[in-house]
Amino acid sequence: MFEFTLDGRAGAARAGTLTLPHGTVKTPCFMPVGTRGAVRGLHPAEVERAGAQILLGNTYHLHLRPGEDVIAALGGLHQFSTWQRPILTDSGGFQVFSLSGMRKVDEDGVDFVSHVDGSLHRLTPERAVDIQWALGADIAMAFDHLIPGQASHDDARAAMEHTLRWLERCRHHHQTLSDGAPGRQTLWPIVQGGTHADLRRASLDGILATGDWTGVAVGGLSVGEPKPTMHAVLEALEPALPQALPRYLMGVGFPDDLLEGIARGVDLFDCVAATRNGRHGSAWTADGKVNVRGSALRLDAGPLDPTCDCEACTRFSRAYLRHLFVAEEHLGPRMVSIHNIRFLIRLGETARERILNGTFDAWAAEWRRRYFAKGEH
């Protein structure tokens, strides 16, 4: 359980197989986000047909509603949601960042004011682990202290060291739970340190010194910093990342981010952009971004993306999808969400093939050329 085998490499890029209690995951892989136990607007069968191998859930949001006790009573998140493939849960660390106006951080943990009803909720490393254990995710994430991409070296260091102290508490608490049910769930640490290479390396060193991990995540990127900065952080980290561990770049990203991440040795990604942008009428295609609501598509009989095999592209015209958005039919946001998810998943599938057959670099170069040809992305 929790094994990762490397199937092939191309430069820094890797193809692997991750074995988890609920199934295996072929990498590189994009993981759709189902924050509240559902990928926004989609049926699990649709997510399966899009090729998703593993989904995300969120500690904070599922704790607020319906509550981890409810989910546990109904057999855990897999049974509750009927998603039987692997699940990874985020710890609520991102909410420390995204709900910055509604929480207070201290050494021990974080007080959140619920955005749902204003009630007070406290998350600590132990609580985050408890909740994720109750949810029954295959992979639980450490509770981390995430800060904006522009954060100073001092602030980034403080949050990174704070994250390490929390990690040790997460690890210890998770170990005591796992002792009673080995093989049920694994815990992954998160590298922090903002945009500062030295802090990133220190964070990774601190993580690797504390335990035998089954995977490692890189967090705190794509939070306002320029893309070249994110690439530089990944490049600074890559040589120090153990080849034997799957690497998960949290919260990333857009298609080009996935490609650049894969090229820099990342195996796993998640991002809400596929569903959020899809819901908002922005579709990714081999030729760049398409505004599905745009008047240019009014009489366009062609598919959203001629290279795509998703349920939207194989069935509907651009004109029809645009009509759905203009008329505010829910089918529109749903279909473009499916398309975007499929697009990212297919990107991972293709990258894997190319890594395994030795043509990754050439393919990546051509992919970039075409994706950016129109000057949009």
Added chain:
RNA sequence: GGUGGGGUGGCCGAGUGGCUAAUGGCAGCAGACUGUAAAUCUGCCGGGCUUCGCCCUACGUAGGUUCGAAUCCUACCCCCACCA
């Protein structure tokens, strides 16, 4: 035929002498979104241009009062309600 009410930018609808090219909303157009407080948010939206400004044309039609009118006056046209 009489009385009263009303005619405002693609639509609805504020505005009763200057701060009004004219509040809002809708429609339309463009853009944003990265471990989801987002089926959300932002910008444009009479025309033209050398577009952080200038010039035209505009509040039913025509005239008038005034330094200045969508706002006041007169006539006419049209719509609605009630009364004949």
